[in-house]
Amino acid sequence: MKLQKNILLGFVWFCCAICFSSCKKYLELKPTDGIIRQNFWKTKEQVQAAVFGCYASLLGAPAGISDRPLSEYFFLWGELRADMLSPSFGITAPELDFMNVNILPTNNITNWRSVYRTINYCNTVIDYAPEVLSNDKTFTDEALAAYVAEATTLRALMYFYLVRTFRDVPLKLTSTSSDDQLEQLAKSTAAEVLDQIVTDLNDSEAALPLTYNDQAADKGRITRYTLNALQADVYLWMEKYPEAITACDKIINSGKFGLIPGSSTWFNTVFANGNSYESIFEFQFDRQKLNSFYTLFRTNPHFTASNIVYEDVFAADGQNDLKDLRFDGAAARANDGLIWKYIGIDNATLRAQGESFAHWFVYRYPDILLMKAEALAKTGKGQDALDIVYRIRSRASALPDTDRPGITANDTEGILDFILEERSREFAYEGKRWFDLLRHAKRDNYKRLDLLLTMVSKTVPPDRQQSAIAKFKDKNSHYLPIYQYEIQTDKNLEQNPFYK
């Protein structure tokens, strides 16, 4: 009996020993249906897939995260506070608060999360793509540099949106991939962010290809021309006019872009189909990834074109048959004010919801021309600037009522105002209006603050007008508050003083 017991105990302990030595392997499980980081970053195809991941994130949030797509934020940030929209019956409370200059840190449109998500994807490529060089011998330094430059430029574009919308923002230039990299970052000033953008763009310029030998890829991926367009925009914002002109000239002199002549198919070519000759960079929505504009403008419209668009912007009073090509059936539908640019398949026909994949237009050739005109006007070349404006106007058969015939080449402010007006027609609902207004208002030390004050006095309902004007007199109010969650989760973030 005793012996038996000993044998038994010995056996049990033997079993235990075996169990525990095999535990380690038993508990080591890896996902069978996804790639883990340790197994990624091995081939050049993977680098490409990661870069395309950055682009894909422009179209929407990845699975499991419900958020507006970036293009919708860019639209709301660029148009809501300006004067070309009017609330319609589908409007939501946060949107209405924006339009009434009643913006609080709790307003979810001030959430910058999706911009930083794309920034992190870009940072991940920038940080990890170099590893691939040692794993994949067919991957060249040039190819690596081009991918990194694409990611860097895309990151610069994201920061440019942020700096124009929020002014001072945290500048995160490294990727976050594990929980021990979490930190509490403070804001960088707008100047620091802009400097970083300029540096990134200058560093990336040489590495970027001029073409990917495919029309859609040239418009949907970042080329050296996209970078130049962004450079011009950044320099204009920084009031560095000669540099802006240089950047614009690189595009203009390339001969690869031009204006598509105004005709009945112009809308169809440029907007409904997209990727046209005059396009520089567009977010490539397609049939499997629709944009969100159909619900915003069509099914239960949140917005329609404001009266200002009818009366001032296009002066479409219809006394004769003249039509600005860019208004009815392009920017909006005149009879009911629907925002047409993203929901029309041609001048008269609506898209079906399943066909709602109009691209988001970041830069088009007319933008380059008008940016150059703006810089020219500021550097004393008024006549050259006016020539550009009239080139744009004649292409679109702009109405005489919107002309400023009395302007002379020396009237810099007049020319600049004229350019601003022309931009509102040319880029109606392309998410540029507010940024244009703000750029003009803030230049030369807020010399033209009146632009914003006049604008807001027309858009805000009478009972809120005084308070809105008072708010806009404070320059801090031109930038959005930091979303409440960010303030709560990052103790080093300081709220924009206007919203404290």
Added chain:
Amino acid sequence: MKRLLLCSTLFVLVFFLGNRGAHAQAQSKTIVQGRVTDQDKKPVRGVTVAEIDKEQRIIRAVTTDVDGNFAIRIDNNNDSLTFSHIGIETVIQPIGNRAVFNITMRTREAVLAGVVVVSQRKTDNGLLPVNERDLTTSVAKISAKELEEMQAASIDQALQGRLPGVDITANSGDPGAGMQIRIRGTSSINSTNDPLIVVDGMPYETQIPSDFNFGTADELGYASLLNIAPTDIRDITILKDAAATAVWGSRAANGVVVINTKRGVVSKPVISYTFKGSITKQPEAIPMLTGDQYSTLIPEEYMNRNGTPLNTQTIKEFQYDPNDPYWYYNYSNNTDWVDAITQVGFTHDHNISMTGGGEKARYYASLGYLKQKGTTIGTDLDRISTRINLDYIVSNRIKFRTDLSFSYTNNHRSYADNLREVAYKKMPNMSIYEYDEFGNQTPNYFSPASNIQGQFSGIDDKNKIIGTVNPVAMAKEGLSNIITERVTPHFNLQYDIIKKTLVTVFDVQFDINNTKNKSFLPQIATGRPTTETYVNRAYDGDVDVFNVQTKTSLIYTPHLKNEKHDLMSSLIFFTYDNKSVSQEARTSNTASSLLQDPSVPSRTQNADLALVANSYQTRSLGATWSTQYGYLDRYIINVGLRGDGHSRFGPAHRYALFPSVSTRYRISGEPFMDQFKKWLDDLSLRVSYGQSGNAPRRDYTFYSIYGNFDWSYLGQAGVYPSNLELKNLKWETIVGQNLGLNVIMFKNRINLDIDLYKNRTKNLFFYGLQISSFTGFNGVDMNVGTMDNQGWEIGLNTTPYKKGDWRVDFNFNIAHNENIIREISEFYPTEKGNISANGQYKTFMQVNNPFGSFYGFRYLGVYSDKDATLARGASGKPIIGPNGQQVYMRFNYPNVDYIFQPGDAMYEDINHDGNINYMDVVYLGNGNPEFTGGFGASVTFKENLKLTAFFNYRYDYDVVNGTKMATTNMYGYDNQSTAVLRRWRKEGDVTDIPRALFQSGYNWLGSDRYVEDASFLRFRSMTVRYTLPKKMVDGLKMKNLSGYITVENLFTWTKYTGQDPEVSTRGADPFRVAVDNSMTPPIKMLTLGLTASF
């Protein structure tokens, strides 16, 4: 690994069995014979006569003939002969040198007549049965007898409110909806708080893969205990303190529910049939506006916004123009949408079981069928459940058990979870069925693609409708069906290595759980144009779970010579392996509403449609050592140590050790207590301390996984890092302390348990903790801090009256619990709620303060006229501006700077500065009840007639009446309750309901207007049961016959004005505010039951 364990155990057994054989002694073959008679000297036929060895193994057996004679050849003269027959007492006699055995056997009734049964209640923690009086930990026990009258589809429903410190709340009243079980509050901020369910000694899986789309808001709700039929249950024990649960390891951190099913006993076959049938009715709901009243409200509401009238020329829903018959007839109704989707529900439940067995083999087999029809049209549940429990006693050293259960459920649900809510809000002037342009009603549902109230814009991730639909079309045409098949074979082998001293038990349980989920959304349910992907959307999902668990135990119970000492020790190894594979296909725009399967040609390419396959595997290992030592029956100590390893942790934090100690001091056993012995049966003090660990909810989180975007860009796939690599995630450890007192007096007539506890959760898990977005991620799973969960509970069971034919029982329980954060990560937000937005309350998380308090404005009514909106200082005099102008009350100056208008809600200006803002926010209440519990009484007459009543209650807690908020805010196009007929309409009106204001204004800010004390006392159930007297039953040739009637949710006493004061605060968010969104009171139910055994 598993195989290894299996092999090793089998090896052990074979080895020792073989050993036994070798020890068998030399054989001498003789034949013995004899006769068996009963006490009346009549021969007994069919008696089994068997030769058994020392270990009770049967060597050979014969049966007696008609005359009671037998003859049997004997292998070994040292063995014994047994004489057994069902219904007759077994006789055992040693063989020795006897050759003739004339045996007289007595029938069992004759035996039982003179025997006084002395038994001790044993409580099983699922591992070791311990005498209840020697328990060192806090447990609550309930036998199924007490529950059998309840019309519950699953046992969790039946347990509601019965046990102190166990809080069970329903997720919804629909068939198939699950319950939420919380033992002693929540120990975790947002990780799973469900207790571990142990069935017949093995853990029972109640979770399904979290990312599988079940078409339900709360997947935990689905993974309920539906698969166990309540009639199969013998008893349920709930282990509450950490020392009790520690032995079960990582999944037991939130308590353990131990369920034992019925097993066979030695008897003739007994067949029982149980029937339960009930009808359920939705009680009267809050009255909503009729179509006419609604059509008056909306234009007024719109006009009030900024003075622009609603253009009824273009918005034809309010045009009411008989010359336009299509719009006139379709939008001039008084539809009661809620009534239109409501039906009378019923349930019938049949269960037939057979039990019996002999000395060596026993069986219990049952078959049940349940059919339930819900009170919402389109919801029902069918369940077939079977169970076979077999026990075979090979010898008195070897026993084995085989339990096999199978269940099939078929559940039809509403396509979306908030259908009833949609029906409440639906515009009542709209018609259910469409009228044509001549004004004739057609049989088609009126489902316009969109109208002024909005449109169907999808189903959100909580399975709720975004926007609105025709609720009747949705209820009748939307299909959502979940079919589950579950087979759970469980094998158990027990071998006494040293007889009654060292026992080894080996358990293996397989669990095959296959679920199929199908849904279809036809075009008519939403009315959306056929180009959209929500039209004819077909979904088919399968999840197959295969789970293998083993348990190998060594139990050592030495029989110490010195009777003062008592020792029991065990060493148990657990393995767990769970693998789930799921596939889902979602397509849209099938050619017809009759083509409801995603396999038919349909649209697949959009990003919201999907073809997904997932596979997950989880493994864990555990070892528990536990020893219980008692001295003099007075001092009892239990020490345990549990080691855990879990595959969900990264290599750095994979293993952990959790100790536990618990003691019991029986004061009543001390000599100086002898004087009280007459009436004091037991007085004991229990102290325990224990740790247990919690593993995270998700697999593979310590890898950064690169996922694909659902769409391509320029035709190329995009890859992105989908999560953060969690290098720092550690075990969440719960440290429990418990101080308990047991008092038993007057021969068990009074039984009192008091417990005081404190559970401290260290390294609290938080899933998806929102992190600063410059990281690029939304959230991270993290250990965020330390939380205490403390309270007390008292349970009292008494028999105050027992005399003659009468017996009265009374029981009562009461508990108090609170959650306090002790330490929290810097990443964790400290406040929530935006006080300047309508409908929100402010909550703060303050370290060292209990959760649950919320803050808001104080509501003073409505500004009746312009004069009333003048800003007044502390003295009551109007405030004058710097230029001498009059100043009016403002809201949130300077950020919002809204000037209050007559008819707006008036909030108290606490600091008298003429500005209502965050400085005017005050404490409004706390959502945690001071006490919760229940009590009940039963009266028995002659063991035949029994009346039981049960009440439950909660005392002193504040609830936000969310229903009131949603039905009186007059903020959108949703229908409102009739209370808004009192609204402010013109200057001078004095009322308590502000003016209607479309999508603007600040009329429903979080204020005390919606806060109410929801204390209640509910008459939960009442049952009358009649059992037929023995004589009558015998006359019917039956064993037992009884019938009963139960009424549930008879009445609720409360001051609360909402529909249901029993609000469950979902989840464990420290910022939670108890919000009652229920639109109807709890369902009233009448049940009829019948039990018969033959």
